Amino acid sequence: MPEQRLLVVEDDADQRRLVASILRAEGWTVAEAGSVGEALDELARSPVDLVLTDWKLPGRDGLELLAEVRARGTETAFVMMTAYGTIAHAVAAVRAGADDYLVKPFERQALLLAVERTLRQRRLADENRRLAEEVADRDRLVDLVGSAPSMQQLFRRVEKLAGTDATVLLAGESGTGKELAARALHALSRRSGGPFVAVNAAAVPESLLEAEFFGAERGSYTGADRTRKGRFEAAHGGTLFLDEVGELPLPLQPKLLRALQEGAVTRIGATQEIPVDVRIVAATNRDLAAEAAAGRFRQDLYYRLDVVTVVLPPLRERREDVPLLVRHFVGRAERRHGVRVAPFPPPLLRRLVEYAWPGNVRELANVVERLVLLSEGGEVSPDDLPDSLAARPAGDGGFRLPPGGLSWETHERECLRQALDLAGGNRARAARLLDLPYKAFLYRLEKHGLATPGE
Ligand SMILES: Nc1ncnc2c1ncn2[C@@H]1O[C@H](COP(=O)(O)OP(=O)(O)OP(=O)(O)O)[C@@H](O)[C@H]1O
Ligand SMILES: [Mg+2]
Incomplete structure (x- = not known):
């Protein structure tokens, strides 16, 4: 493990030396400061893994030091020491972003416990953030x-x-x-x-x-x-x-x-x-x-x-990317338009996954932006989908039997063929287009000798 550097901020020199010596005895490198100004100088000199500071300091107090430290990022752990009877200070410090607090006077053991626990939590948080960024990196190449x-x-x-x-x-x-x-x-x-x-x-x-x-x-x-x-x-x-x-x-x-x-x-x-x-x-x-x-x-x-x-593969051949892209474009639309929306409801997401996307990612990006823009109370609604994606019309889809009738067998064969075409040869999707159970669809393909196209 790399060497860890701690900073003890306390205006009472005796107390400061005592605390610092306890921590040094455990193997940490410890810097000391008697005021917020001195502490900031130390922080500027080299990075600090943990700041342990008294609340009450001459001039600016520990809470102001906390604000300065947090303004520099979240990597530094922070423990506030407060006097007995000032628990309100401890609560305020934690609210303002301190990792922990110690009520004075404290035992050596309590000090070591607080420091160790806080450093460990910081390490875990860093690790989680790194992992989260790694996942995002893996699924992204530039834009x-x-x-x-x-x-x-x-x-x-x-x-x-x-x-x-x-x-x-x-x-x-x-x-x-x-x-x-x-x-x-x-x-x-x-x-x-x-x-x-x-x-x-x-x-x-x-x-x-x-x-x-x-x-x-x-x-x-x-x-x-x-x-x-x-x-x-x-x-x-x-x-x-x-x-x-x-x-x-x-x-x-x-x-x-x-x-x-x-x-x-x-x-x-x-x-x-x-x-x-x-x-x-x-x-x-x-x-x-x-x-x-x-x-x-x-x-x-x-x-x-x-x-x-x-x-570049068409989107319909990598449907598993649709949810990831939806999140990506939701984030982009939120930033662009200054709104926030709740995650897309699963049935809506499913419809986006199943759609054939003739316009590929550009079309998906536009649909998502439209849904975000038209959202109300932070909820997107399938009613705002463009017509091409809206629910299939119920009933006959506008079909009318020609006055002279038709040949049922030819008509059925034609429906199957066109559904296969529309679905790019994907049978499961073609079956969905005809609202047929998969097995019933396969049975009809067999019947018309369409079961092994071009194989
Ligand atoms: N894999 C992807 N990840 C994120 N955004 C994408 C992705 N693919 C396309 N886009 C977005 O979709 C839109 C179209 O992308 P782009 O202009 O690169 O496509 P294209 O293949 O050049 O299209 P065309 O042939 O019509 O010019 C852009 O807004 C782009 O940001
Ligand atoms: Mg282009």
């Missing part, structure tokens, strides 16, 4: 939150890749956290002191994209009234995030490829190349391999970007 195995694996991958300059392609549906992953790659890299520059190929008009990427000399095109740097140059020394790279128009793709290969850019209207040192992270919610195969994306650029692909 990405997730405890599902697929996310944990992703975190380890991102950490590893952050130590390299390799080009990374982030793939995944909309709202799965591609941009957060790109920022994490930057934040954990040796480039974190440099810029993180994002350029979104879908958000800039095609005619301006080249200037946006590579810059333009003054007068090089109509409206270029001054020389401007491109995003590549702006990202020098840092990370360039090519967002929605699948949307990049074909004519611009060879120029991007060239910049990536050469590590240099040429501004529009310039002849000289400018070397740039950037780490490239690209993102797409399209299947770039398929786009390349179909001729909508250049093969050579695809291979250049696809050095390492990291896939």
Whole structure:
């Protein structure tokens, strides 16, 4: 155990020396102070594990010392000594954050007991806080939150890749956290002191994209009234995030490829190349391999970007993360809007877990913020869920038998097929969509020869 340093604050020098010598005899390092001012000097000199102070001191009293100590954090244990008959002082001290009190006069044994117990409690509190922080750390990578195995694996991958300059392609549906992953790659890299520059190929008009990427000399095109740097140059020394790279128009793709290969850019209207040192992270919610195969994306650029692909899993494939993310977004909405809400009721949470989340984490974040904003008396209500998530309409769901009738067998088969589709092949969920017990659902799948799709 590391050496523990105690501070005894008492204006009566004889009493102070006596107490200090008892504590020293037990092996502690003990500093002494005769006033609040001297005590603060000692605290400034080096950290103290425990302060044992008299209430009554010349000038400022022990309670004021307590306030000073607590203002510096919660790590220091604090024991107040009060005179016999002033139990109110002891109570006030504990209320103000003291760990314990000793009523004078006290026996040596009582002193040692109070000090040992208080130090032990502090150690436990520190340990608990450390463990709580560790749990939170494990489920978080910079701003990405997730405890599902697929996310944990992703975190380890991102950490590893952050130590390299390799080009990374982030793939995944909309709202799965591609941009957060790109920022994490930057934040954990040796480039974190440099810029993180994002350029979104879908958000800039095609005619301006080249200037946006590579810059333009003054007068090089109509409206270029001054020389401007491109995003590549702006990202020098840092990370360039090519967002929605699948949307990049074909004519611009060879120029991007060239910049990536050469590590240099040429501004529009310039002849000289400018070397740039950037780490490239690209993102797409399209299947770039398929786009390349179909001729909508250049093969050579695809291979250049696809050095390492990291896939962000959709939320419906890691439902176990929903409660964790809900807590995360509730905290964020509470801070943002200055409100507090009670934990979500289990049936509501269950509905959030079971929903298919086509918009992934972004959609969940919006739904949670809405519930928090519309909460009343600190309670969120399922009535405030958006329609897409609200309870399924009771009854026939608007279905009308066509006037000419229908073939029951075909209709049933079609219902099963569409439910499977909607549920992404997950049978349990498909059964829920049709409000059928799982066994009854399987029986009907068998009947229609749908039981082993594509196996
Ligand atoms: N794992 C996560 N933990 C915490 N917040 C997340 C996570 N994933 C996404 N978010 C939040 O969801 C929103 C969307 O994330 P982000 O912009 O990174 O998604 P994206 O994959 O880039 O989406 P798009 O393809 O639509 O651009 C952001 O508000 C982000 O804070
Ligand atoms: Mg994005």
